[in-house]
Amino acid sequence: METTLPNRIAERKQRDREARRAQIISAARRIAELEGWPSVTVRRLSDEISYSQPVLYGHFESREGILAAVAIEGFQEIGLALEKARKRAKPGKMVESVASAYLEFAASSPALYEVMFSLSLNIPFADAATPPELRFAFAQLLEMFQGQGSKPEVLSELFWAGLHGIADLTRTRRFPPSRQKERVKMFVELFTFPS
Amino acid sequence: METTLPNRIAERKQRDREARRAQIISAARRIAELEGWPSVTVRRLSDEISYSQPVLYGHFESREGILAAVAIEGFQEIGLALEKARKRAKPGKMVESVASAYLEFAASSPALYEVMFSLSLNIPFADAATPPELRFAFAQLLEMFQGQGSKPEVLSELFWAGLHGIADLTRTRRFPPSRQKERVKMFVELFTFPS
DNA sequence: TAGAAGTTCTAGCGGTGCTATAATTTGTGA
DNA sequence: TCACAAATTATAGCACCGCTAGAACTTCTA
Numbered sequence: 421m422e423t424t425l426p427n428r429i430a431e432r433k434q435r436d437r438e439a440r441r442a443q444i445i446s447a448a449r450r451i452a453e454l455e456g457w458p459s460v461t462v463r464r465l466s467d468e469i470s471y472s473q474p475v476l477y478g479h480f481e482s483r484e485g486i487l488a489a490v491a492i493e494g495f496q497e498i499g500l501a502l503e504k505a506r507k508r509a510k511p512g513k514m515v516e517s518v519a520s521a522y523l524e525f526a527a528s529s530p531a532l533y534e535v536m537f538s539l540s541l542n543i544p545f546a547d548a549a550t551p552p553e554l555r556f557a558f559a560q561l562l563e564m565f566q567g568q569g570s571k572p573e574v575l576s577e578l579f580w581a582g583l584h585g586i587a588d589l590t591r592t593r594r595f596p597p598s599r600q601k602e603r604v605k606m607f608v609e610l611f612t613f614p615s
Numbered sequence: 616m617e618t619t620l621p622n623r624i625a626e627r628k629q630r631d632r633e634a635r636r637a638q639i640i641s642a643a644r645r646i647a648e649l650e651g652w653p654s655v656t657v658r659r660l661s662d663e664i665s666y667s668q669p670v671l672y673g674h675f676e677s678r679e680g681i682l683a684a685v686a687i688e689g690f691q692e693i694g695l696a697l698e699k700a701r702k703r704a705k706p707g708k709m710v711e712s713v714a715s716a717y718l719e720f721a722a723s724s725p726a727l728y729e730v731m732f733s734l735s736l737n738i739p740f741a742d743a744a745t746p747p748e749l750r751f752a753f754a755q756l757l758e759m760f761q762g763q764g765s766k767p768e769v770l771s772e773l774f775w776a777g778l779h780g781i782a783d784l785t786r787t788r789r790f791p792p793s794r795q796k797e798r799v800k801m802f803v804e805l806f807t808f809p810s
Numbered sequence: 811t812a813g814a815a816g817t818t819c820t821a822g823c824g825g826t827g828c829t830a831t832a833a834t835t836t837g838t839g840a
Numbered sequence: 841t842c843a844c845a846a847a848t849t850a851t852a853g854c855a856c857c858g859c860t861a862g863a864a865c866t867t868c869t870a
Contacts, residue, residue: 461858473819473858477860483859537789539787573794577784577794577798578777580780582780584779585775585780586780588776589776592733602769606766606769606770610805658826666850668850669828669850669851672829678828
């Protein structure tokens with residue numbers, strides 16, 4: 421017992437730490453979605469988790485580090501959503517299914533989507549230091565265009581860019597939501613090639 | 616003379632006011648391009664124009680009002696650039712010309728482009744309250760697709776969305792700049808239809 | 811159970827956007 | 841020309857921000 425007890429204590433501490441970290445991320449996300457990112461202050465977060473401010477800096481380097489963690493979580497979720505949409509799509513409907521899934525993700529969590537892209541992370545897509553969550557998400561698009569056309573990478577990038585453009589311009593109210601259906605339909609047609 | 620003098624004084628004051636307003640916008644833009652938007656503080660701007668802070672609030676409602684003014688200026692400039700590209704394009708090269716002009720604008724003034732879109736202005740595109748600068752810019756794209764296809768509005772929106780996506784993902788380092796040429800080429804092909 | 815090691819909090823620094831109020835300059839009529 | 845009103849500008853301060861040094865406390869060990 422005596423040799424295992426310290427381990428169990430250490431494990432519990434680690435669990436607590438991770439739970440608290442998750443709590444911080446969750447609170448940041450919730451507040452951002454309800455009141456916008458400017459309301460996500462370090463003081464506010466420390467209130468939410470009932471710890472003083474310095475505790476937050478034991479988990480993250482800075483406020484921006486917290487936002488980055490939220491963004492990573494977002495990329496993981498969108499990656500999973502795209503994978504699901506890709507795999508469950510009816511034959512010939514893959515592009516439409518993935519496009520809809522992407523836009524629905526962006527529309528249902530606008531603050532999350534905002535932080536995923538508006539944050540100027542120093543995280544290039546095709547870099548060695550790119551987080552796996554980001555790689556995975558982009559891989560879903562790449563997978564979709566494998567075999568179709570001569571440049572699947574470039575095509576995937578354009579598909580992503582188009583979806584991001586629609587999502588971003590919708591989020592910032594540049595596009596009237598009324599025409600969204602038509603928009604998606606024509607977008608899908610643009611990226612559907614005769615087999 | 617005596618009845619016109621007060622007018623001349625008032626005119627001079629108005630001119631001074633407008634000059635100072637332009638100076639504020641110009642300083643904000645310069646600082647943002649050199650050091651990023653977080654460096655554009657009200658104190659810093661008041662230093663640049665050698666007036667105290669409250670003077671700035673005689674010109675703009677808030678810091679965000681200053682950014683909005685810069686953004687409007689940006690929309691005016693990109694509108695002119697797109698118009699020029701559209702009108703001077705060789706036959707059959709209009710889409711390519713306009714796309715290149717758009718991306719070059721975004722790449723050459725990244726901070727300006729950033730504020731034009733990252734700012735969540737309450738300014739829908741197709742609204743009555745949409746500033747004319749915004750209308751004009753979008754009109755250039757609309758003009759391009761008039762007659763082509765059945766839904767020029769939707770097509771223009773998709774074109775804009777695609778360009779914005781490329782510009783934004785490039786600016787935030789998600790796209791490696793290396794493939795930019797290929798990207799633009801394929802994008803132009805997507806939006807070029809057989810006559 | 812005393813002390814070491816690890817945690818957490820208090821309190822404060824320099825900065826931010828913004829503004830009430832004081833000081834100053836400017837234009838005007840006697 | 842000059843006193844006075846009106847417009848303009850500056851000073852100084854508020855509440856809040858991100859962040860952190862050092863004090864206070866808790867937990868574990870011997």
